[in-house]
Amino acid sequence: MVEDFNQIKKDFEFTDEDVENIVKLKPIFEQYIDDFVEKFYRFVFRFPQASQFLKNEEILKYHKEKIRNWFLNLFSGKYDLDYFLKLRKIGETHVKIGLPTHYVNASINFVRRYIIEIIDREVEDRQERNRYVASIGKLLDINLDIMTIAYREQELSKYAEMTTMEKKIFAFAKKFSDVIDLFILIALVIVALSVFFLFGYDLYKLTFNLVGLEEGILSVLGSLLILWAVGELMSEEIRHLRGGRFAINIFIGIALAAIIRKLFIASLGTDSEKKAIDLLSYSAVILSLGIVFWLISKRESS
Ligand code: HEM
Structure with missing residues (x-):
């Protein structure tokens, strides 16, 4: 499915204009990366079982590095097969460790709210702001969709394996x-x-x-x-x-x-x-x- 990433973009009406909008946000969010990582984990550690997954300093450090790259990559403007395969890999890793899909959904929701708050703060023109929010919103929805494919496939594969x-x-x-x-x-x-x-x-x-x-x-x-x-x-x-x-x-x-x-x-x-x-x-x-x-x-x- 991910291999057909152009169709996925079409399904979400994710256009070149959206890519242009998102790339314009890159310099803004590069300044906020440390703030984002700090707030992201403050949010995640409110989940009752977060520390069962991010269970030691080593895993936490590794995850922080990954989240940092994932967040910066949102604004890279390069959404090719490689980008989609990476997203699918994230989903597969989460499924493998048994991370509840609910945690992923809630985390993406947090990221969306964080991004909107910064855009509100940094972009004065209302119309420009709305365009940015709409474009990054589509990209976050695509991210969530691909990251949760593995969860859906896991359910389907259990069923498909039956006689x-x-x-x-x-x-x-x-x-x-x-x-x-x-x-x-x-x-x-x-x-x-x-x-x-x-x-x-x-x-x-x-x-x-x-x-x-x-x-x-x-x-x-x-x-x-x-x-x-x-x-x-x-x-x-x-x-x-x-x-x-x-x-x-x-x-x-x-x-x-x-x-x-x-x-x-x-x-x-x-x-x-x-x-x-x-x-x-x-x-x-x-x-x-x-x-x-x-x-x-x-x-x-x-
Ligand atoms: C926006 C949401 C999230 C993103 C983008 C994300 C991203 C990632 C990435 C990129 C990896 C590495 C995948 C790999 O290399 O195979 C990963 C693994 C992992 N994630 Fe997440 N994650 C998210 C949410 C969470 C949450 C909420 C938790 C726990 C409460 C979590 C726990 C883990 C753990 C334990 C691993 C495996 C680390 C290891 O291999 O030792 N993730 N995640």
Whole structure:
């Protein structure tokens, strides 16, 4: 694909006029190169996992050198096959080390904002400024497009390597999993309605003094807690249906909410021996679920 780099330029309407505009910016950005490199890494090190990739002084130094050259080359005016092959190589290296494509997208967005800010500062004429911004914008989009080809190819190659039978099973499994997700969502709506009913019933018992005031309030609070947890689970399932990752700790959250409700109710028991055993066992379950919840959240955030 990169070999057809002239077509890529045409697709982005990247013309000789754009090249002329960009080259005019070269002397400006040469003055800013140190400032750019410093701000670029200040931006990149805000990513939670940046230091896992730029993990030691040696790699960081190497990368700084590469970023410097890449940035200066943006304004070289020479966008030939060699330029495109270099961009593809950057993408391949990033894919090889498992760098999230999101980091690359966000970094390019930073570069775009940085360049616009400097153009705003250095170029007085508004029309000239707009022309420069449009031209460099096209070049940055081309850069991003080529740098992320390797990510797309990686996905496609996994699929392309499958046999016809495997592809059929893959497509069937995908459809089946979509149906299961939809079924779970419908089941969750039914569960949420039942919890609504439970909440209404608890409220009814409290209002008509069918239970003591303390027990009534704690039961209402407990069913509200479960309702909140089911709501969280539904939002998570909807996010999953839209392509997001499912957060398993929401399930643990629901179990916690249900046991806390039980604990509320058990705390009102009159038989002190049974009450002590109930409270101890519920507390032990809450502690274990809490630890599992904490461990999963810790693993997901790292
Ligand atoms: C505008 C965005 C970026 C550009 C233009 C860029 C550019 C480059 C270049 C030119 C290389 C060397 C490729 C090679 O010689 O094979 C490289 C490698 C690498 N990049 Fe980036 N990069 C970007 C974003 C990032 C980010 C955000 C990270 C990490 C948070 C990162 C981490 C790395 C690492 C770890 C390597 C491999 C270094 C090594 O070989 O030891 N890059 N990048």
